[in-house]
Amino acid sequence: MHEEDTTALLKLVLAGGAVAPRRGLLDTHVTPAACLAAGASAWRAAGLNNVQIQRIRQPDTAEMQRALDWLEQPRHHLVGWHDPDYPPLLRRISSPPLVLFVDGEPSLLWHAGVAVVGSRSPTSGGRDNAYAFARALAASGTAVISGLAAGIDAAAHQAALAEADGVTIAVLGTGPDLAYPAHHTNLRERIAARGAVVSEHPPGTPARPAHFPSRNRILAGLALGTLVVEATERSGALITARQAADNGREVFAVPGSIHNPMARGCHRLIREGAGLVDNAQEVLAAIAPLANELAHALRSRLEGALIRPHIGCDDRLAPLPPNYQPLWQALGHDPTGMDSLIERTGLTAAELSSMLLVMELDGRVAVEHGRYARKTWFLSSTASLAQAEGQ
Template sequence: MERDELAGWLRLSLTPGIGNVAARTLLAAFGLPAGIFAQSQAALQQVASSAQAQALQREPAGLAALLDRTLEWLQGTDAHGVTRRLLTLGDPGYPAALLETTDPPLLLYLLGASRFDLTQLDRSIAMVGSRNPTSQGTENARAFARAFGEAGIPVVSGLALGVDGAAHEGALEAGGPERPATVAVVGTGLDRVYPARHRELAHRIAAQGLIVSEYPLGTPPLNQNFPKRNRIIAGLTRGTLVVEAALRSGSLITARLAAEQGREVFAIPGSIHSPQSRGCHELIRQGAKLVESVGDVLEELRFDGGPMPPSPAAADDAPEELGLLRELGFDPVSLDALCARTGLGPATLQAQLLELELAGSVARLPGGLFQRIALG
């Protein structure tokens, strides 16, 4: 993209009072941004308010600095094949699925493997959920995402802590030679990583998939930007799977946006005692499809069949450990309750629980509780 063309798009995106809706109206009336800024105030007022027309006549503060910064960023290179791109609303590479939504972003910044682009998301699934999931929720997210990846289905999420991070990790474990393994839609500029603890994960996503943002470089993590980016997560994909969510979770915003955009909504049920399952249960009441396996999603979206998430429980577990798993169930339970259920002493139970914990079948929770995390 030439400097003047980029300057026009950045100016339009930065003009105060001009949101995506007003920008699309202006583009429809006058063509490219250069055509908009060539108009008189009177002409602009035919399709915009007086205040908007006046704002369009003035160059936004910080435009020159952002233009230089963006050009420098776009020209940056990476030894691992990671490229930096900018898509405008009229670009041929702009994803058709996102264009069909009610509020497609004016600009999309992309950071990722050069062999991938957003047009490869015609068969993809969004996975979202709690930032503070249970151990079972984390394992579900990772296992489902890995199975989607093995079936050649990219996983789109938001790089947040919790379910998002686990979903990205699972998809990366499966890899994606022909399609991006996973796509992270973030709420900051692409010259920043938020949360900071996901810096290494973000580098891996950029190498095996894509990181996407509608926000200009330098944009910090602002609270209002994260719910807004959820419409992109939902809009890029064929459906949204909510792994685990409380009733006031931002994941329910993504599910609502997906439904409003005509996409499928899926939810994994959980324990009736877990606050982190209540959001999923509410979605199911509202018509979301209850999901117990990857096959439920593949069948509904008419994707080709793929492998099911494996059970973390090893086939050669000792009989007494398999019996303890059955007694554990999937709800958090105390050591005293397990003693009462099994008739075993605390020392014996502690030894068996430690073996299961090391095998990845049981998680030790705060408050002296234990929870089974096997899927099978």
């Protein structure tokens, strides 16, 4: 990213407030520098309020310098909404972050992964289960994604690091330079050296209660599925699981004793439709279809292929396979949510997620706030529409 764009993007980050208007600016003006050059009238038209506009004009100089200094260090990166390296699965959640501050390897955010979450105060058995599941996932080549919290999170990260080629990603509710709890500082460093530490918050941002529920949406959004190992009925892990389900991802839960209060959240998820699993192979089998499509996306990105065609492009695509036709017919001019698509097509959330990712990467489908529609250029091009429907 050019220095001018980095500075402009940081100004947009430090403006704070609602994220959607700032994403909209980037959608309209393509680069961060162009967003700032557009001026206050364009900012207001995008929905920014007076406080945000003032902060863009006069950002906190100490925060700005702290972020710039952090980005100058080795392995530190800033991935913005406009960036083709922005993780494709994360684009599809209902409220994707404007940016990701990454300490480590950003390409790992495209790696097929499973979120492993649960109680901060697990039983010994729960901790052992988390470690066993995470190590088996890592051994299979699947990234283990968690939140660096005490308990289940820490066990999952440690298990992935125990594998010689294990990949693990930590999603933080603080800035990317801080560990919470503080005694996980060494664990944070090990993860950054081997995998990636990710945050939507600028360096130096302390732990705040509101940041952790919002952190969970990123955790779930990066993963192909979420595994809850142990959780009470009021656990933050259940929030992560529900966010995963809302975004059409698989949710799994490990059952436990009816006498264990730490198992009640898992049992509740199972009653609500989560997959009951007792080994990692069951998880891997369920996420395989979407993992294959993510691998296709990564190959395309590494080969320099365009994976987000601009509206108005005139590419001719091959006809969709017959099994995609019910989904194509279920999509229309207006954005449609996952629940409606499930009802219209009779397909499962996992099947739809895989197929929608293919169609999104082909440029046939647009996604915004977790809702899907045919791309504008497809609707305006008779030839392309006929091809897409196999006519």
